[in-house]
Amino acid sequence: MSHNPATQPTPAQIRRWRQYVADEAAEGAIYRALAEKKTGQERQILLGLAEAEARHEEYWRAKLGEHDRPVRPSLRRSFLRLLAARFGSVFVLALAQRAESSTPYAKDEDATPQMAADEQVHEEVVRALATAGRAQLSGNFRAAVFGANDGLVSNLALVMGIGATGVSAGMVLFSGIAGLLAGALSMAAGEYVSVRSQRELLTASRPTQVTLTAAQHLDLDANELVLIYKARGMSDEDAEHRAAERMGLFTCDCNPSFSLNPEERSEELANEHEELGSATGAATSSFLMFASGAVIPILPYIFGMTGIAAIITSVVLVGVALMVTGGIVGLLSGASPLKRGLRQLAIGWGAAAVTYCLGLLFGTNVA
Structure with missing residues (x-):
């Protein structure tokens, strides 16, 4: 009321x-x-x-x-x-x-x-x-955000696992740098192949203008243009109607639905190309963002920290970064940035906790 x-x-x-x-x-x-x-x-x-x-x-x-x-x-x-x-x-x-x-x-x-x-x-x-x-933003930006997140989680887990074994801080740093380079190169290569393959598939599906160039040389009694239009999804009647027009038998002021316009289809495919982004751009973004994420867990070791203090600092720094990347994903998806950030944090810290426990177990056995 x-x-x-x-x-x-x-x-x-x-x-x-x-x-x-x-x-x-x-x-x-x-x-x-x-x-x-x-x-x-x-x-x-x-x-x-x-x-x-x-x-x-x-x-x-x-x-x-x-x-x-x-x-x-x-x-x-x-x-x-x-x-x-x-x-x-x-x-x-x-x-x-x-x-x-x-x-x-x-x-x-x-x-x-x-x-x-x-x-x-x-x-x-x-x-x-x-x-x-x-x-x-769904092309290169997607690769960048998820590349950074992968770098954060994978290298934190690596650093935590190696650090828990009790090896020197120098060995942890070396392992972290090796993990950074290996992961970044792998991400870049995978992203390049993935995007390039998708673009090639889209290009292969783009209709050509063969109906214009070949029509004048075709046999009127065995008009294979009909097959083209049928393959593009037209009915038998519409395909025959459109093929006759292309052969120049008459001028058709007919329903545009009689043909799947190659230009319109090409425009649709161009839009799909745009959303995918370029293969080089996606690979570069993936490499740089994975590396920028993977460098965060080893920052304490780069600045000379050792032992449990370095591990705690690494965990805190990565936690902040995971909240940021999760929040960005939440914003783009229209979901709660806080919930997405906390989800990313739980996943990242969970993976790190598992490898840390394995590192402790491995280090104890070695001793």
């Missing part, structure tokens, strides 16, 4: 409504800041979202009446507004998507059903806007 204007709102309602006003104003500012960095339809969409947030803001101001007082927006929205003004990247849209998904209006009887529905629509709109950015 909505609040009756004839009665005075409770202190709890006043506090809640003031927070809504601040948050709606902040969200509107976020979308306007993002719109300033965009053009065309995307800019208009963001401005439309800002206008919708302004309507919600005015609704709560009207309910507050004389109780309207400025308050600070939530920490998340303040941070988002700062990022939007400075960067305007896909990360801001991903965070904005999460903010829209956590709206309290669905459970607040003072909000209208229309406002709750608006927020659901806003989440889907922002999701769609963020999708394009995620697709652009």
Whole structure:
């Protein structure tokens, strides 16, 4: 049931409504800041979202009446507004998507059903806007993020296992450097082969313009162009119709669906190529990011630390890095950055703990 204007709102309602006003104003500012960095339809969409947030803001101001007082927006929205003004990247849209998904209006009887529905629509709109950015980052960036994470986990596990055996700090450092180089080269080679193979498969699937160059020399009674169009997914009737047009028997102002346009298919494949990224770029990113991740566990040893102090420092440094990479993955996937960071942390530390225990056991047996 909505609040009756004839009665005075409770202190709890006043506090809640003031927070809504601040948050709606902040969200509107976020979308306007993002719109300033965009053009065309995307800019208009963001401005439309800002206008919708302004309507919600005015609704709560009207309910507050004389109780309207400025308050600070939530920490998340303040941070988002700062990022939007400075960067305007896909990360801001991903965070904005999460903010829209956590709206309290669905459970607040003072909000209208229309406002709750608006927020659901806003989440889907922002999701769609963020999708394009995620697709652009899904090639080389994917290789970079996961390369760094692999470097962190594998080299931390290696350093922990070797260090637990009781060997010298110099041996641990040498093992860590060897693991860094071996892993980085392996990652780069694997990524290069993977992306190159996918691109070659896409290239092999691209339709050619043979229907234009070969048509004039084909036998009219054994028109093999029909086979091409059938192979591209057309029905018998449509294939024969399109082949006759290509042979020059008549000019067809027919349904475009009669042919799978090679140009359109080529454009689709070009987009898939773009999302994959280049093989060299993916390999380079993978090498550099694996190496940058793998160097973190051996930093304490590089700076002369030894024993348990070096191991603890390595674990802490890698833990921070795992939280960062996990948070980035969470942002790009529209999930909770904190949950994804903690998941990465648990996986990395879990692997390190296993190898550390094995190292202790191996070292004891050697002794």
